Amino acid sequence: MSANGDEAFKVVPVRHVGQWIGMVVLALFIAMFVHTLFSKIPSGARVCHRVSGRYVCHAQFKWRFGWNVIFHYFTNGEILRGLVVTLELTALAMIAGIVLGIIVAIMRLSHNRLMSGVAWTYTWAFRGTPVYVQLLLWSFIAFLYPSFAIGIPFTHVYLFHFNSNNVFIPFTAAVVALGLNEGAYFSEIVRSGIIAVDEGQSEAAISLGMTRGQTLRLVVLPQAMRVIIPPTGNEVISMLKTTSLVVVAGVVELLGAVTNIYGETYQIMPMLLLASLWYLIVSTVLSIGQFYVERHFSRGALRTAPPTPIQRMRRDLRGIASKYRTKRGVQVGVGS
């Protein structure tokens, strides 16, 4: 466009002054933080050298974040053993929680009052008390039930009989406590997933002659999965961190190993950072897994599955390459 035929208007873009100031301030803060990451501070000790017959002393410096300590203990045997326990606890408690959650959700949606009542009460009790308290309760369960037996109720005829203290060793108590707690939360996730599936789906299944079990297994649950998976990823990552509470039950997992080590070395901050790093690494791996599981269950719900990060990267690269090609083509065209 032009005003008088040969001279074009100059376009003045809107100036976002506030945004620019905000960015500068934020960049400054980031720079300051990054600097602290790699800066050194006085360790409190002094070192002295003998320089031409005289002692010259100066303060000793150390990494503020104790990188050398973190690096030294990162793959320490005790830490790795703790990490394995953390992973085992997470996996077992989640498996228990998922199985329980599915059963309880189905019970909750049952038309049978006793079934739904039991399911409701379970969720009420285990969601309504702190997991920390539950961990303690299960590790001291022998005070309430010194022994367990399988036999005829209200008689002394037993098939199996075992002592609570032998069964509820810290690790099992932790798995039971975390699993039961998770089951209460997970049942609500499953229930919301089942409710989210259109009623027409189960009507169609039933009208084909499927039993209620088949309808649930072949039609409703696979579709509920799409709703269930994202919060499940959330729960797994949450469980990974909740396992750090089992220290109270006497289980030595990642955090337990870390506290054991800093109890001896007094390197508290570096060791806590080390634990945080490990938790971050595992939760990152879990998030990546979640992406692919979600993608799998989106089948049928979306017309096309969302691209994986690798596919997206390839597409972007192709886009850049083709842009480059057309640009060159245009240039050649202009030149000739």
Add this chain to the structure above:
Amino acid sequence: MTQAMVEAIGVHKSYAGVEVLKGVNLTVARGEVTCLIGPSGSGKSTLLRCINHLEKHDAGELLVDGELVGYELRGDKLYELNDRRICHERSQIGMVFQRFNLFQNLNVLENITVGPIKVKDINEEQAKKFARELLVRVGLEGKERNYPTQLSGGQQQRVAIARALAMEPKLMLFDEPTSALDPELVGEVLDVMKDLARSGMTMIVVTHEMGFAKEVADTVYFLDQGVIEESGDPKTVLTSPSSPRLQSFLSKVL
């Protein structure tokens, strides 16, 4: 003796105190196409759902293929059927829904084969072979691997018909099969249904497609407020109705 496929005698049904069916009498002979017409809320769909056990009727007798729906008469007592028997009876009745209700998690071929494989215990190869034949019949060969969301409404409804036919039903129920379709897609579904009627399938069709009723139906029933107001052969019922309710209904629909 040629027994009727469906026989309803004084069928009642209420939902939370509201009486939807107030004593419906209806007879559907084998190989016949019956159309149920009437305003919404008249109880057409409810009657269809009672025939398929999706709802339990409260009073009256409902017989499918000479057997009581949901009950068994032994001596002078009616025994309620257990779930297994009800499932078996349902598996012999095909149902097509207004909103298709194809299984979203399964592709077209799996939608059609899941019933025969899981309910009738037919082996997978045989079920797939039959499913492909049915897809040809409804004009959807080559769509086997598509998921329902990738199909148009008309295509989905044709798959739904194939899914019901895969169970080799003795009776097909259609609950407003074209009401959720774009006008230009209605024809392709009606064509499949006409073809099915010609093949001798017993069909009960709840519909607002008066042209279809006139062309294909052997009998038309007009339901209004839970009772059959008028019934008979389509030409008489649809062109020279005697009931004033039907006259006013037709004047609005046609």
